[in-house]
Amino acid sequence: MNEYVDNEARKAKLVGKTVTMAHGAGGHQTSELIDMIFKAHFDNPDLTADDAAVLTPPIGKMAVSTDGFIVSPAFYPGGNIGKLSICGTVNDLSCMGAKPLYLTCAFVIEEGFPMEKLEEIAEAMEKTAKEAGVRIVSGDTKVAGKGQVDGVFITTTGIGEITDGVEVAGNLAKPGDAIIVTGDIGRHGCTILLAREDFGIDADVTSDCAPLWGNVKAVMDATHELHVIRDATRGGVGTVLYEIAGQSQVGIRLDASKIPVAPEVRGVCGMLGLEPLYLACEGRLVIMAPKEQAQTIVDALKVCPYSQDAAIIGEVTEEQPGKVVMLTEIGTQALLPQPGGELLPRIC
Template sequence: MSDVITLAHGAGGKQTAELIDSVFKAHFANPEFTGDDAAILSLGGQDLAFTTDGFIVSPSDFPGGNIGKLSICGTVNDLSCMGAQPLYLACAFVIEEGLPMSDLERYAAAMEKTAAEAGVRIVAGDTKVAGKGQVDRLFITTTGIGRRLPGVRLSGTEAKPGDAVIVTGDIGRHGCTVLLSREQFGIDADVTSDCAPLWGTVKSMLGVTQDIHVIRDATRGGVGTVLYEIAAQSHVGIRLDRAAIPVAPAVSGVCGMLGLEPLYLACEGRLVVFAPQAQADAIVTALRQGPYSGNAAIIGTVTAEHAERVTIRTEIGAETILPPPGGELLPRIC
């Protein structure tokens, strides 16, 4: 492990996992410490989900959203992935001296609108102003609490051989959108972030069946990183079908020009779902009726072979190992 922190430690891949294990887990480990999107805490006879997340996206505004919308979606979705209805949020702001008041107002309005859509209330917060250059415009941290639905048990440790692997929509749009927003490559493409609050999406699946093993949002590191995380947590193999993975044509085109893998581009409105094959078609049918999951698809299966590895069948029928996530592709995408 590196002697200093690098951008790769925040990318959600191999270096992030090493950082969590060697520093945070080593010092913070306790019975409730979790590798999932939120901790489940039993209080007063209820199972509550509790999570926190920091947002430092650059640029702060992008097609389809801004840092304010993103800060609500990220925490709402982490609670939702545990089968918990999001209820309350607290927000902390670190604001750079000189940020236009109109920008802060716009981000707060986006938070208000997104929280209303998600059915959560922002009930507490904190504000700090840092000197010019000490932060980049605005950093937001959101902490959330939700109530887990009775009978639901979701965890990255619960994937089983034979499970179907489902994505709730086309992948890689958020990472591609942020990349193009930086105007470093001179590429003009019609790509909009998928940033969205997904409690309604999760609720629709659980309304079909509670026999779902894992739900995870594919943020930093994208779908590929999530699959490797779950393969490691559950000690299983995962086999993907490249032809079944939904990728928007514009995203595919950008990835082709820049040599990027869509599976490792961030999403902010897409879930990865593991469920028994017998339930998969019904789950996908329900998802396709939702506002944020119209092109949901089954993209692979869980196997007992190749434990903790992800393999992919290519368009020509060959099967190869998906390279494990590592390094830093897009700093500050969420």
């Protein structure tokens, strides 16, 4: 009960306050900001107040990944930049078959940013890290002058322990592999587009942003016969497929009728002339594995959060290496255009 009262009192002190240049100067205001917001949410046995965290390394191989997050707007239906900063790095580690263990995070905050909003971001990070089973162990806070930063930027770096017996990479796709997506595609990109632009479109679209280590673990528990796991973030599923086709020098054949797209996303894309395959996801994976294992993988995914709509959407072929071909819903074949230039919407 006392902890609840203290937490409410702490939050009350943030009301109406903003981040000032003094909060980034390294004095007592900096310490106050760290204690009032970051330590309040990130405290754990490995979190350090020293210059570097001292950690127990994984027994075997480890994966390391870093990612910067500058999403605008910072708050959107289904998440915010804080949740995204945890999911993005956790999912990058997971796609290498690595259990996320530790994260560091660096904040660059614009002078005048509301403390209550910063609290909301930190709270989302705490909740998402706890769900993913990862500990935030170290960080950095900088304050930039008004106009030098768009609100808040976050960079997270993660360390994970690679599961023994699992080897996945973008150059390991094989002809005959099935192509699986773990759910409906394009929702994050569609959400950001609608939150950023005033199109006058009334669509109930929420981001798919989610931490996916549990989904990957479920797949690896079902089979180690996996070739590629990739999260379809910037550029969406279409861009990821072209990347893998190039890395592995294979062809990709998709069946348009089997690609899951939420009706509201399909409707928005139809009105704006967008292709859902090129809209970003923040909670969807592309998996390539021998077709004999495909249904086992889908069954494992369907009982997990965030992947109940997992589906087999195509196959890897020897024909047209480096290209992605789609069987349309009217029975014709079309070459999916290779992504290039500025992909819309730009999510980061």
